[in-house]
Amino acid sequence: MNEGPARVAEGEVTVGTVGTVGLLVVDAIGQLCPVPVLRVSQGIKQLKVGDEMEVWATDPGSKSDIAAWTRMTGNELVTVSEEDIHQEHRVGLEADVERKSDSSVHAYKFRIRKMR
Amino acid sequence: MALVERQVRNGAEESGKRATKLVLVVTKDTLDQVYPPLILATTAAASGLEVDVYFTFWGLKLLDRRSHRKTKLASVGNPALPMPNILGMLPGMTAVTTSMMQRKIKKYWPTIPEMMLQAKEMGVRFHACSPTMGLMGIRKEDLIPQTDDIVGASTFLDWATSPGTATIFV
Numbered sequence: 001m002n003e004g005p006a007r008v009a010e011g012e013v014t015v016g017t018v019g020t021v022g023l024l025v026v027d028a029i030g031q032l033c034p035v036p037v038l039r040v041s042q043g044i045k046q047l048k049v050g051d052e053m054e055v056w057a058t059d060p061g062s063k064s065d066i067a068a069w070t071r072m073t074g075n076e077l078v079t080v081s082e083e084d085i086h087q088e089h090r091v092g093l094e095a096d097v098e099r100k101s102d103s104s105v106h107a108y109k110f111r112i113r114k115m116r
Numbered sequence: 117m118a119l120v121e122r123q124v125r126n127g128a129e130e131s132g133k134r135a136t137k138l139v140l141v142v143t144k145d146t147l148d149q150v151y152p153p154l155i156l157a158t159t160a161a162a163s164g165l166e167v168d169v170y171f172t173f174w175g176l177k178l179l180d181r182r183s184h185r186k187t188k189l190a191s192v193g194n195p196a197l198p199m200p201n202i203l204g205m206l207p208g209m210t211a212v213t214t215s216m217m218q219r220k221i222k223k224y225w226p227t228i229p230e231m232m233l234q235a236k237e238m239g240v241r242f243h244a245c246s247p248t249m250g251l252m253g254i255r256k257e258d259l260i261p262q263t264d265d266i267v268g269a270s271t272f273l274d275w276a277t278s279p280g281t282a283t284i285f286v
Binding site: 031033038040041042 | 134155159234
């Protein structure tokens with residue numbers, strides 16, 4: 001996470017560049033299905049083929065869901081990782097998520113490449 | 117966890133080709149029976165599927181401008197609610213359970229009318245069931261403008277049985 005644009009406010013997306021490819025950051029932390037996938041599908045429309053998207057989500061279903069979405073739409077899921085995000089880095093968390101943990105929350109980080 | 121992914125992959129491989137169209141049937145007008153098909157409709161559209169939603173029986177109330185914004189959560193006959201079942205019969209209880217559920221839902225999802233608009237913007241088609249209209253005295257003028265057309269069982273079956281289509285009845 002030392003490259004590309006900074007995290008953005010909940011629901012917002014930003015487009016930056018890493019090297020020559022565009023990078024879009026999508027924050028779906030604290031959101032439930034289907035919101036993460038809907039944000040991914042909206043976000044990918046802003047990209048050109050070969051551009052990439054970094055998606056953050058906490059819904060445990062999103063790990064399987066975003067992989068399924070890339071299979072159905074013919075895009076590439078480049079990497080999936082899991083990270084504990086600290087309070088100060090958490091943006092747009094819903095009340096329920098915040099209540100569960102006082103310091104950090106477990107999040108999935110997806111890297112998706114637009115293929116078509 | 118890995119099992120889910122494996123099943124999904126095997127399913128797609130076995131059938132050879134994946135369905136490209138989804139037909140949903142909505143027969144009820146309660147929060148718990150409307151959100152699931154709307155979530156599937158929007159997600160399917162976001163995944164590149166062509167989506168048709170057939171609103172029939174109580175489900176048609178969602179296309180009726182008079183009841184479009186009035187979907188409730190039943191307090192009677194719903195043992196999953198966190199209260200003694202007998203209380204569900206009290207006057208005003210449906211309003212109480214509905215507003216409790218709506219408050220909870222609001223944190224995560226759009227309202228039902230908002231989600232229907234979102235689905236339309238994504239290309240989902242809405243169809244009104246013609247016999248239900250006759251049965252419930254709903255006229256063409258009563259339908260919200262997002263309604264694509266009024267059709268009956270044969271038209272629905274024509275879609276449901278066309279190649280590459282998956283159908284879900286709610």
